[in-house]
Amino acid sequence: MNQLIKMQKGITEAVGKRIKVLEDEGLALPEQYSAKNALSSAFFTLQKVYGIEKATQESIANALLDMVTQGLSPAKTQCYFIVYGNELQMQRSYFGTVAALKRLSNVSKVKAEVIHEGDTFEIGSNEDMEMIVTKFEPKFENMNKPIIGAFAMIKLEDGTVNYTVMTKAEIDKSWQQSRNKNNKVQQNFGQEMAKRTVLNRAAKMFINTSDDSDLLTGAINNTTENEFEREEPKEIQAQEKQADDLIKKAIQKPEEPEQEKEEEPEQEIDAADEVIEDAEPAEQTEVDTDENQTELFDEFGLIK
Numbered sequence: 001m002n003q004l005i006k007m008q009k010g011i012t013e014a015v016g017k018r019i020k021v022l023e024d025e026g027l028a029l030p031e032q033y034s035a036k037n038a039l040s041s042a043f044f045t046l047q048k049v050y051g052i053e054k055a056t057q058e059s060i061a062n063a064l065l066d067m068v069t070q071g072l073s074p075a076k077t078q079c080y081f082i083v084y085g086n087e088l089q090m091q092r093s094y095f096g097t098v099a100a101l102k103r104l105s106n107v108s109k110v111k112a113e114v115i116h117e118g119d120t121f122e123i124g125s126n127e128d129m130e131m132i133v134t135k136f137e138p139k140f141e142n143m144n145k146p147i148i149g150a151f152a153m154i155k156l157e158d159g160t161v162n163y164t165v166m167t168k169a170e171i172d173k174s175w176q177q178s179r180n181k182n183n184k185v186q187q188n189f190g191q192e193m194a195k196r197t198v199l200n201r202a203a204k205m206f207i208n209t210s211d212d213s214d215l216l217t218g219a220i221n222n223t224t225e226n227e228f229e230r231e232e233p234k235e236i237q238a239q240e241k242q243a244d245d246l247i248k249k250a251i252q253k254p255e256e257p258e259q260e261k262e263e264e265p266e267q268e269i270d271a272a273d274e275v276i277e278d279a280e281p282a283e284q285t286e287v288d289t290d291e292n293q294t295e296l297f298d299e300f301g302l303i304k
Contacts, residue, residue: 008043011061015039019068027215030071030103038068041075051083063090069219070100092223094196100220101154101203109155112195112202118142121149123165133163147171150194152202164202171197200224 019027019035029035042064046052063081067090072078078096082089092100094112101110113136115121120137133151151165166174171194204224207217 012039015064033071035068038073045074049081054086055083055088059087063088066090066219072096097199106156108157112152112199114147114191114194115149116142117145150198152199166198
């Protein structure tokens, strides 16, 4: 923890300088947003993050940079931090995704809802053959019944509404592909986590077709992608490790002849639409992630 305190000043200055460069390049932070206050809040939060002493200084700086670029603050329960191996990553809460999307041009309203067994829910299509929600009638007596799906809407200033709908099976599949696949928070707070999942998918689909700044949209996409691990055969992982070992040996002993490596046939990897190909993280215990996210839900009053 003392090491984190020592790093705070240097990282804060480095992130501040980088943000200044990004602002010169066109990044526009919210008018009432204070990057300095957000960073101070983040460092206070990081002191309580399990495994923070293992995180590299570079990963801490990158996580904080993503936070500031999106105009988020842990003080408003808009984001939280999790350590995977030696890498710190920032993840958005439901409120954080809403706040980030509202920063995009022409977005006037963002909302997500869950559908319980027994609720009336109907979909259709508009004249452009785009899926729309035509009817949603939730009922009080259904609130404790099983969740069968969720949907999100992003409304633009011109009145256009973009809908994203997910079945419970799709939500479960997304959770299984998450780095937090064994997270009991998803079971204990299924309603809020389902809303967060469908809104993240809506954000990805909407952002990738928007004309907004690449600096903001890239940061939003990166944070969404950070939550998912790539799925690839163990054989490919072994090949990558073998290649890394050969490179290290070549660097250490340049005089030795390069070892020939038999080329393996390329294998196709089926990537789910929310799985991003990034480095596979070290396993994090279920308890660690639960503590981070349970604390988040506790902050906005979901734990009774």
